[in-house]
Amino acid sequence: MGNFLAGKVIAVTGAGRGIGRAVALAAAREGARVVVNDYGVATDGTAPSSEVAEAVVKEIEAAGGEAVAVADDISMMAGGQRVVDTAVGAYGRLDGVVCVAGILRERMLFNMTEEEWDPVIATHLKGTFTVFRAAAAVMRRQRSGTLIGFTSGNHQGSVSQANYSAAKGGIISLVRSAALGLHKYGVTANAVAPVARTRMSANVPMELAGMGSAEDVAALVVYLLSDRAAEEGITGQVYSVAGAKIAVWAQPCELRSAYASGGWTPETIAEFLPRAVGVDPMPMLSRLSEMEEAARSGARPNAQ
Secondary structure (H helix, E strand, O other): OOOOOOOOEEEEEOOOOHHHHHHHHHHHHOOOEEEEEOOOOOOOOOOOOOHHHHHHHHHHHHOOOOEEEEOOOOOOHHHHHHHHHHHHHHHOOOOEEEEOOOOOOOEOHHHOOHHHHHHHHHHHHHHHHHHHHHHHHHHHHHOOEEEEEEOOHHHHOOOOEHHHHHHHHHHHHHHHHHHHHHHHHOEEEEEEEEOEOOOOOOOOOOEEOOOEOHHHHHHHHHHHHOHHHHHOOOOOOEEEEEOOEEEEOOOOOOOOOOOOOOOOOHHHHHHHHHHHHOOOOOHHHHHHHHHHHHHHHOOOOEEO
């Protein structure tokens, strides 16, 4: 057992398997008391089972740690509130939440149904909001705490996961909003974009560069939950971790601009925009042919 998170109470959603489980176990090893949340569903969000969260609690307890299970669906407001209420009820406070829970329902945009869109947005984006919202109220009173959302490199866009990509982009904006709104209360918020082979990434039609383990991701999350990260003023950031590599993503900013003294018309825009403003190339566009070929053949081209 370590002491990086000694005395802290940490809640982790999606903690029954994969990265969420690794985060819960790592937090417990570093001295945290852990609320293990998992609705226990398959990768598409079906067939819930409370046994998944309970199994991780048993692992933590067997190793000498403290944990409690919550099998609620965090895509509902009551579920997110239950996670936070359980932490406060069991341990008297809440020092950090890590929102890992997610599902996949892949489909090309022109074929995607409402039933494929809504649950993915609800689990990833709304599920992060429900927990953040309930936790923020507690942390505001405490004048301390850390919120961590899980995003993905797919926030740049995706060929066949528009729902997932939109949710992950939304999580980044939610994290930045939380960082701004809660800064004066001593609360930090950050996002993590993992590159690790899990059951959710198993069918990605490419070999992800620098593929790491769930434990690599958990180590970064433990640091971000710690007092040492808070003391460094780390908030509003998006970090990716891929095996041996940790990277920080740029903050949104304007690249170039042009001005028209007499106002814009379609004609003046046609003259100025391509030359003076231009475009910011999409890295993923250059990969499309390779990705499509990989999907057809079952191979996995290397993705940066």
